[in-house]
Amino acid sequence: MGDGSDFLIWAGAALALSAVALAALWLAPAKTAILVDTAGSTARAEMRLLWGLGPKATARALPRRAGGNPLAVFNDAPRIGHALMTPGIAEAAYEALRRLFTLKPRLARVSLALNLADSSQNLVVQTAVQAALAAAPAALRECVSISRCEAPGAEVSAAFELYAAPAELARIWRQFKSARSVREFRRRLKRAPRPSKRAPKEVRAA
Numbered sequence: 001m002g003d004g005s006d007f008l009i010w011a012g013a014a015l016a017l018s019a020v021a022l023a024a025l026w027l028a029p030a031k032t033a034i035l036v037d038t039a040g041s042t043a044r045a046e047m048r049l050l051w052g053l054g055p056k057a058t059a060r061a062l063p064r065r066a067g068g069n070p071l072a073v074f075n076d077a078p079r080i081g082h083a084l085m086t087p088g089i090a091e092a093a094y095e096a097l098r099r100l101f102t103l104k105p106r107l108a109r110v111s112l113a114l115n116l117a118d119s120s121q122n123l124v125v126q127t128a129v130q131a132a133l134a135a136a137p138a139a140l141r142e143c144v145s146i147s148r149c150e151a152p153g154a155e156v157s158a159a160f161e162l163y164a165a166p167a168e169l170a171r172i173w174r175q176f177k178s179a180r181s182v183r184e185f186r187r188r189l190k191r192a193p194r195p196s197k198r199a200p201k202e203v204r205a206a
Contacts, residue, residue, distance in 0.1 A: 029164060030051070038155050041070065046058050075152060083188040083189045084154060094132040097140070097144075099172045100162070106162060110143060111145045113154065114146070115151065
């Protein structure tokens with residue numbers, strides 16, 4: 001064979017090996033720590049790839065520059081209250097949590113603290129969360145807490161430590177983000193609610 005043919009063979013082999021390596025990084029379990037904290041504008045997953053033996057990677061749902069300060073929209077009590085009243089948002093959040101729980105996390109902790117502008121909204125949101133958790137295994141229910149926060153609005157925090165493939169975590173995040181109720185939740189966060197004299201209640205999506 002000529003030099004040109006040898007080069008093509010070696011280049012093809014190198015590309016194939018690179019593809020295999022990238023697939024392994026994407027599909028093999030990674031030692032993962034997930035942290036969400038609206039009080040610090042943090043939502044990220046830190047992964048040590050290949051069972052904790054490979055390189056480190058970080059996926060962020062919020063930009064690094066936002067970290068350290070409260071997520072302003074969560075302290076806008078009327079707006080976050082309106083968003084948390086989104087039909088089906090508790091069920092969508094529970095489904096994402098349930099899927100993470102099937103990965104057998106070493107640590108799983110989720111906290112929701114409320115201090116909404118309308119006191120009846122606090123009860124409605126709390127009831128919706130408890131209803132979504134009603135059929136969950138006891139171990140999963142015990143990792144979720146609901147309380148009252150000092151600042152107006154709401155605070156969400158979560159921490160998970162687990163081994164999970166980046167591909168699986170991306171699939172969970174993608175399906176959560178694309179859920180109808182989550183899209184509506186995000187839409188409500190972008191727009192101030194209209195004043196209403198009617199008592200708030202959750203209207204479940206058909």
